[in-house]
Amino acid sequence: MTQQNVVVSDTKSGVSLTVFSTTQKPPAAPGGYISIPRRRVLKNLEINGGQRINAWVESMRASSPTHHKSTPSLSQEHNSWILHHPSALDMFDQIIDASKGKQIVMFLDYDGTLSPIVDDPDRAFMSDSMRKTVRKLARCFPTAIVTGRCKDKVYNFVRLAELYYAGSHGMDIKGPTRSSKYNKDSKAEAILCQPASDFLPMIDEVYQQLVEKTKSTPGALVENNKFCLSVHFRCVDEKKWSELARQVKSVLKEYPKLRLTQGRKVLEIRPTIKWDKGKALEFLLESLGLANCSxxxxxxxxxxxxxxxxxxxxxxxxxxxxxxxxKFPKDTSASYSLQEPNEVMNFLQRLVEWKHVSLRARS
Structure with missing residues (x-):
């Protein structure tokens, strides 16, 4: 990474971004917007299209799998899914073989990956052993946290200055503030990327409205993640989901430049710019000088x-x-699977151990 400003343009998305040090003013937000196909109901919920509320609720259920009773048919489905998405722990040697001679770069989600999913999102603490593991991982490979959370909030959970952080689904990116072997040239000057900065007043306005509108629904929690909002319904009685969906829809119908997607028992509200975790991954590879490397x-x-x-x-x-x-079969573009954060930690520990062994073998 250099200390100069670098403009990164994506001709497909119409988004131009500037990498700059923390002493500089953030760039203006890009002007590109995305269309939301009707066929992708389970990913992007229509706000102004007259979609029935019960379709919203069905989508909320689909995005929030719960524990199922074991049946022969479900076991068969799971076994079939595992054949196509085998455990990364079981396939560790094959994964290492595929990576040999290449620079591994690690990208990690936070909730449900480094920390367990909890009822109160403000208490999603990572364990000391996980923090120790991630610290060791960052000494071996460039490592980034990519999360829907506010960047500052997830940093307070992780507290590792040598990592890259991409908050708000990648719309708020900051580089390491502590020098490491992968960012020596930057001299602790952190990169910044905020492609949705023009949306901040709108996000704050919608946040206040959603807090007011949903306060009559017990268990509903609206979280301000700076460049996006999360409406958590993990603690909402399922019988109240329709009511919550109506409340959210009544607010968002006045904001056509915001879109609604879903996660695990959470509704996500974010700008309709052409930006997501995939774009954030590309941006970080570019920042590391690895975007065009084979x-x-x-x-x-x-x-x-x-x-x-x-x-x-x-x-x-x-x-x-x-x-x-x-723990459940899901439609996914991932190649491998792990069941829970403890398995993630085991996988990361094995990566670190493999790196140490390979370095000793060279010396």
Whole structure:
């Protein structure tokens, strides 16, 4: 990474971004907007299209799998799914073989990947052992946290200055503030990328309206993630989901430049710019000087629907792979799977151990 300003343009999306140090003013937001296809109901919910509320609720259920009773048919489905998305722990040796001679770059979601999913999002703490593992990982490979959370909030959870952080689904990116072997030239000057900065007043306005509108629904929680909003319904009685959907829709119908997507028991509201976790992954590779390298091996680990954009980006690039964290079969573009954060930690620990062994073998 250099200390100069670098303009990164994406002709397909119409988005231009500037990499700059923390002492400079953020760039203006890009002007490109995305269309939301009707066929993708389970990913992007229509706000002004007259879609029935019960379709919203069905989509909310589909995006929030719960524990199922074990039946022969479900076991068969799971076994079939595992054949196509085998455990990254079981396939570790094959993964390492594919990465040999290449620069591994790690991209990690936070909630449900590095920390367990909890009822109160403000208490999604990562364990000390996970933090220790991620610190060791960052000493071996360039490492980024890519999350729907506010960047500053997830930094307070992780507290590792040597990482890259991409908050708000990649719309708020900051580089390491502590020098490491992968950012020595930057002299701790952090890169910044904020492609949705013009939306901040709108996001704040919608946040206030949603807080007011949803306060009558017990358990509903609206979280301001700076460049996007999250309406958590994990603690809302399922009988109240229709009511919550109506409340959210009544606010968003006045804001056509915002779109609504879903995660695990959460509704996500974000700008309709052509930006997602996949774009953030590309931006970070560009910042590392690895975007056009044939010997780069990106690994993205995540559990949520928004991580699919990054999984698909890796498939399109034909480099590296995605790992989905899930106990249940899901449609995914990830190549491998892990069941829970403890398995993620085990996988990361094995990567670190392999790196140490390979370095000793060279010396």
């Amino acid at each position: 010997d780069v091996f990106p690994v993205y680990i995540g559990d949520d629907r928004s991580d699919e954009d990054a999984f698909k980006k890796l498939r399109d690039r034909g480099q590296g792979f995605g790992i989905l964290v899930s």
